[in-house]
Amino acid sequence: xxxxxxxxxxxxxxxxxxxxxxxxxxxxxxxxxxxxxxxxxxxxxxxxxxxxxxxxxxxxxxxxxxxxxxxxxxxxxxxxxxxxxxxxxxxxxxxxxxxxxxxxxxxxxxxxxxxxxxxxxxxxxxxxxxxxxxxxxxxxxxxxxxxxxxxxxxxxxxxxxxxxxxxxxxxxxxxxxxxxxxxxxxxxxxxxxxxxxxxxxxxxxxxxxxxxxxxxxxxxxxxxxxxxxxxxxxxxxxxxxxxxxxxxxxxxxxxxxxxxxxxxxxxxxxxxxxxxxxxxxxxxxxxxxxxxxxxxxxxxxxxxxxxxxxxxxxxxxxxxxxxxxxxx
Amino acid sequence: xxxxxxxxxxxxxxxxxxxxxxxxxxxxxxxxxxxxxxxxxxxxxxxxxxxxxxxxxxxxxxxxxxxxxxxxxxxxxxxxxxxxxxxxxxxxxxxxxxxxxxxxxxxxxxxxxxxxxxxxxxxxxxxxxxxxxxxxxxxxxxxxxxxxxxxxxxxxxxxxxxxxxxxxxxxxxxxxxxxxxxxxxxxxxxxxxxxxxxxxxxxxxxxxxxxxxxxxxxxxxxxxxxxxxxxxxxxxxxxxxxxxxxxxxxxxxxxxxxxxxxxxxxxxxxxxxxxxxxxxxxxxxxxxxxxxxxxxxxxxxxxxxxxxxxxxxxxxxxxxxxxxxxxxxxxxxxxxxxxxxxxxxxxxxxxxxxxxxxxxx
Numbered sequence: 001x002x003x004x005x006x007x008x009x010x011x012x013x014x015x016x017x018x019x020x021x022x023x024x025x026x027x028x029x030x031x032x033x034x035x036x037x038x039x040x041x042x043x044x045x046x047x048x049x050x051x052x053x054x055x056x057x058x059x060x061x062x063x064x065x066x067x068x069x070x071x072x073x074x075x076x077x078x079x080x081x082x083x084x085x086x087x088x089x090x091x092x093x094x095x096x097x098x099x100x101x102x103x104x105x106x107x108x109x110x111x112x113x114x115x116x117x118x119x120x121x122x123x124x125x126x127x128x129x130x131x132x133x134x135x136x137x138x139x140x141x142x143x144x145x146x147x148x149x150x151x152x153x154x155x156x157x158x159x160x161x162x163x164x165x166x167x168x169x170x171x172x173x174x175x176x177x178x179x180x181x182x183x184x185x186x187x188x189x190x191x192x193x194x195x196x197x198x199x200x201x202x203x204x205x206x207x208x209x210x211x212x213x214x215x216x217x218x219x220x221x222x223x224x225x226x227x228x229x230x231x232x233x234x235x236x237x238x239x240x241x242x243x244x245x246x247x248x249x250x251x252x253x254x255x256x257x258x259x260x261x262x263x264x265x266x267x268x269x270x271x272x273x274x275x276x277x278x279x280x281x282x283x284x285x286x287x288x289x290x291x292x293x294x295x296x297x298x299x300x301x302x303x304x305x306x307x308x309x310x311x312x313x314x315x316x317x318x319x320x321x322x323x324x325x326x327x328x
Numbered sequence: 329x330x331x332x333x334x335x336x337x338x339x340x341x342x343x344x345x346x347x348x349x350x351x352x353x354x355x356x357x358x359x360x361x362x363x364x365x366x367x368x369x370x371x372x373x374x375x376x377x378x379x380x381x382x383x384x385x386x387x388x389x390x391x392x393x394x395x396x397x398x399x400x401x402x403x404x405x406x407x408x409x410x411x412x413x414x415x416x417x418x419x420x421x422x423x424x425x426x427x428x429x430x431x432x433x434x435x436x437x438x439x440x441x442x443x444x445x446x447x448x449x450x451x452x453x454x455x456x457x458x459x460x461x462x463x464x465x466x467x468x469x470x471x472x473x474x475x476x477x478x479x480x481x482x483x484x485x486x487x488x489x490x491x492x493x494x495x496x497x498x499x500x501x502x503x504x505x506x507x508x509x510x511x512x513x514x515x516x517x518x519x520x521x522x523x524x525x526x527x528x529x530x531x532x533x534x535x536x537x538x539x540x541x542x543x544x545x546x547x548x549x550x551x552x553x554x555x556x557x558x559x560x561x562x563x564x565x566x567x568x569x570x571x572x573x574x575x576x577x578x579x580x581x582x583x584x585x586x587x588x589x590x591x592x593x594x595x596x597x598x599x600x601x602x603x604x605x606x607x608x609x610x611x612x613x614x615x616x617x618x619x620x621x622x623x624x625x626x627x628x629x630x631x632x633x634x635x636x637x638x639x640x641x642x643x644x645x646x647x648x649x650x651x652x653x654x655x656x657x658x659x660x661x662x663x664x665x666x667x668x669x670x671x672x673x674x675x676x677x678x679x680x681x682x683x684x685x686x687x688x689x
Binding site: 261270 | 547607608
């Protein structure tokens with residue numbers, strides 16, 4: 001486990017809602033290496049956002065419950081870190097960006113004040129120096145005329161500019177890990193392209209590791225070094241990005257990739273994945289994808305497949321993997 | 329297929345400006361120019377996509393077509409008859425032939441009505457069904473949308489997002505319209521479900537010959553469903569062309585940057601970087617000349633003072649002074665044969681396996 005900045009080991013997060021127990025995250029494993037970008041991709045309800053909240057220890061309890069596993073960050077388990085210390089990590093060594101910057105920025109403080117606050121909590125900069133650093137950060141994220149914008153309130157900025165401020169805020173204390181949960185989902189495509197370019201450039205400069213949560217395989221292909229595919233609370237496939245796209249193994253991954261309409265390919269009928277995701281409170285004995293999988297047999301329905309490596313750094317949770325043996 | 333001589337919908341110079349009122353006397357101090365001078369035609373059975381980013385006026389256009397928002401000026405002709413000056417009663421009649429599907433069907437379905445009740449109302453109101461054959465008609469509409477009879481007794485909250493959109497489509501189909509305005513119908517759905525709904529819309533069109541005005545911000549979806557595409561920027565159409573031509577050789581710099589900005593789900597394809605700086609300007613104070621000039625990578629002096637009019641250039645109708653000046657060919661287009669063959673082969677085999685298990689069942 002040397003080199004891994006963050007490693008999530010058999011993490012389980014559950015929610016007790018009325019009579020139901022939702023297994024939102026049900027025993028997942030993955031790790032983020034220093035200086036690399038790991039994408040976690042999946043559809044709504046697959047547990048990707050709960051995973052990111054769990055790493056930051058922001059799952060509300062109750063109804064949430066950490067039901068098992070470890071989250072090792074640079075050698076120590078975040079799940080047993082005291083709250084006080086956790087507060088220091090958040091915004092310090094772990095930066096966060098959320099989907100909707102308007103709701104994550106405080107509307108009654110200027111952008112500058114919010115960055116200065118974060119800087120001064122985590123270091124002993126003077127007010128003056130912190131303000132200068134805030135302007136520097138806004139310049140770094142390419143906000144136009146940063147020395148003027150530093151005194152703007154969030155509502156005075158556009159969606160893309162707000163997300164730039166969020167990124168500046170997340171990077172304020174040179175984090176080792178940046179967690180970005182759907183950072184471009186609320187933005188228009190031309191603005192999304194700007195923000196993705198910015199994140200890539202900043203990573204090259206700062207060497208921050210990024211955990212990118214997204215539903216968009218296009219965003220994964222463009223920005224991630226490694227990918228984890230999640231389905232119904234579990235990891236179904238994990239690989240280097242290039243390997244996942246060149247050699248998708250899990251039937252869900254294959255279905256997902258084929259269902260994405262492409263702007264660069266002449267139109268044809270879109271492939272679909274039949275059926276829908278099982279209700280999150282159902283306890284399935286076998287593979288979570290079995291009810292929708294064309295290859296499922298008795299074993300798939302009765303025994304959960306473990307995530308196992310089929311080639312270097314490429315792991316699949318499927319009894320049929322490697323799939324080329326089944327599909328002759 | 330695209331018979332524009334007898335269009336089902338003919339929109340002429342549609343304009344919607346929202347007044348901005350200030351002060352105690354609520355005096356009009358300005359206008360939000362949401363939609364200005366928009367004209368297009370839709371042939372029977374064809375899909376015209378209206379694309380653009382947030383605030384470009386595409387949804388306002390869609391709503392103004394049905395007079396859910398009263399247009400400031402301009403005409404909307406449905407099957408040759410002007411909808412814009414119809415009385416309330418006549419408008420209700422016209423809406424039988426023109427329906428709308430929203431992004432979030434939950435907002436457009438009454439939570440206290442079962443699907444049967446929601447569908448019965450338009451069916452009876454517009455005389456499409458009689459109380460005697462109502463059940464059969466409801467079942468027929470549900471079948472068209474890939475739902476079963478037993479779904480009729482359920483309430484909207486009992487459906488998943490994709491199924492709810494099917495109910496939204498069923499509601500729009502109930503009156504057998506000639507045209508459906510689809511306002512971001514798949515934007516809130518997951519990809520696998522989105523594909524199901526896109527396919528459903530195409531099947532329905534093939535079966536019933538309904539025309540769509542498909543409003544979307546997602547160019548990849550548009551490429552799959554549209555026959556023609558109109559690109560809007562700050563309330564105006566800046567380019568219109570057949571979908572095939574628009575994606576192969578976009579003429580307007582804004583169209584080019586939109587296409588270039590869409591992420592490609594393939595690590596081997598590198599996105600062509602066309603720098604579009606900054607954000608879209610406010611519709612309250614649109615820039616002089618061409619409204620795209622502050623962000624345009626090729627703008628010249630003329631673009632700042634003179635608004636370009638829509639005109640024919642190559643395969644597009646385009647509003648740009650410099651439409652002819654650049655090579656229109658879009659690099660980065662992928663031939664189907666260069667697609668990931670492994671993925672295609674595996675998908676085909678999965679589909680074959682599904683077919684086989686269905687045959688034995």
